[in-house]
Amino acid sequence: xxxxxxxxxxxxxxxxxxxxxxxxxxxxxxxxxxxxxxxxxxxxxxxxxxxxxxxxxxxxxxxxxxxxxxxxxxxx
Amino acid sequence: xxxxxxxxxxxxxxxxxxxxxxxxxxxxxxxxxxxxxxxxxxxxxxxxxxxxxxxxxxxxxxxxxxxxxxxxxxxxxxxxxxxxxxxxxxxxxxxxxxxxxxxxxxxxxxxxxxxxxxxxxxxxxxxxxxxxxxxxxxxxxxxxxxxxxxxxxxx
Numbered sequence: 532x533x534x535x536x537x538x539x540x541x542x543x544x545x546x547x548x549x550x551x552x553x554x555x556x557x558x559x560x561x562x563x564x565x566x567x568x569x570x571x572x573x574x575x576x577x578x579x580x581x582x583x584x585x586x587x588x589x590x591x592x593x594x595x596x597x598x599x600x601x602x603x604x605x606x607x
Numbered sequence: 608x609x610x611x612x613x614x615x616x617x618x619x620x621x622x623x624x625x626x627x628x629x630x631x632x633x634x635x636x637x638x639x640x641x642x643x644x645x646x647x648x649x650x651x652x653x654x655x656x657x658x659x660x661x662x663x664x665x666x667x668x669x670x671x672x673x674x675x676x677x678x679x680x681x682x683x684x685x686x687x688x689x690x691x692x693x694x695x696x697x698x699x700x701x702x703x704x705x706x707x708x709x710x711x712x713x714x715x716x717x718x719x720x721x722x723x724x725x726x727x728x729x730x731x732x733x734x735x736x737x738x739x740x741x742x743x744x745x746x747x748x749x750x751x752x753x754x755x756x757x758x759x760x761x762x
Binding site: 585 | 712
């Protein structure tokens with residue numbers, strides 16, 4: 532999947548992946564795509580909750596080899 | 608309309624400094640308007656230098672220790688510093704944010720930090736001992752925002 536910006540949140544623990552993600556989204560234009568890679572297992576539920584509450588669209592999330600990848604679209 | 612979160616931070620140890628700053632920074636990331644009222648020992652979390660925050664295993668039986676340690680041993684000089692050093696090392700190893708970093712993010716994201724005037728008087732704290740960007744107020748100031756908040760927590 533194509534993206535406009537990638538955030539490496541590997542090795543970070545709660546709530547840093549969400550906080551860094553918020554910062555990265557602020558640097559994007561509405562409709563642009565952010566990809567986040569994290570290793571915190573808690574981030575799976577947290578990113579879903581984050582998107583639900585902020586209105587950014589979670590396009591996909593997948594887990595592989597202990598890494599969690601989230602792709603989200605910045606809200607209009 | 609944005610949701611609102613009101614916190615009272617009343618404890619000033621390294622471990623108890625985490626909940627208010629984690630919740631406040633995360634809530635701000637979720638577009639909440641956040642205010643924290645720092646009172647009693649919690650007020651020390653607004654000091655310019657918070658590198659000396661400590662955690663004590665004494666009277667804290669739930670704190671995981673490498674070896675079981677009776678209270679009588681924990682009260683020995685240096686034990687608290689050692690426990691604090693070990694905790695800070697663990698925090699760094701596990702990719703957990705430092706209190707300084709979380710506080711910085713709170714300030715950047717517009718979290719309102721309110722210092723309790725009464726506590727400042729009580730402990731003879733001076734305004735210049737605290738960071739910039741904070742407000743000073745009393746119990747009525749807390750209720751001004753707590754009364755219209757969606758979530759209120761005492762920590």
